[in-house]
């Protein structure tokens with residue numbers, strides 16, 4: 001309920017940059033979505049805001065090519081969602097992937113207004129080496145993050161639960177990780193309200 005109200009206000013795209021020196025001024029609390037290309041970052045931004053075309057999505061990995069900032073404006077204080085390019089693989093060539101990886105690392109490790117990173121992992125694929133590298137970097141930089149399993153609709157309930165349990169266990173030794181693992185489907189809407197509630201909680205801290 002409260003989560004829905006938080007996201008019921010205006011939501012607008014206001015900034016994009018492919019360069020770390022092109023970030024917007026720090027005003028709002030920022031919540032970033034990171035994950036491998038095609039994991040469903042942009043789709044989750046849309047699901048959270050209930051706006052299907054706010055962030056651009058695609059079947060082809062490499063759709064989001066910049067840090068995209070969306071301002072969410074509930075009555076009791078605005079905040080920003082940051083949709084990021086994917087890391088790992090993409091149909092765009094090695095140089096672009098390297099540039100994005102640099103951009104993502106620089107942003108995640110050096111942004112004072114960044115309140116939480118949601119690291120998205122595809123339920124079907126689980127944690128890959130490149131995800132482990134990103135989690136290691138967040139732990140080293142002491143940037144608070146939480147794992148969200150995406151595309152939960154693609155697994156059986158028992159498979160999903162096993163996946164959640166395994167990841168939860170592996171997060172115990174990670175100092176910057178939030179212990180709870182969320183699972184979402186932007187397609188069915190499952191788990192989306194839980195992410196909204198987590199954001200509400202974060203804003204109250």
Ligand code: GTP
Nearest residue numbers: 037038039040041042043057058062063064086186
């Ligand atoms: P990049 O911007 O390329 O890094 O990708 P992204 O992480 O933003 O992924 P995006 O949201 O563009 O979604 C990639 C593909 O996954 C699209 O074809 C989506 O329709 C699909 N997808 C996203 N969320 C879900 C989901 O919850 N369930 C299923 N089955 N497919 C999904």
Ligand code: MG
Nearest residue numbers: 041042063064
């Ligand atoms: Mg995207």
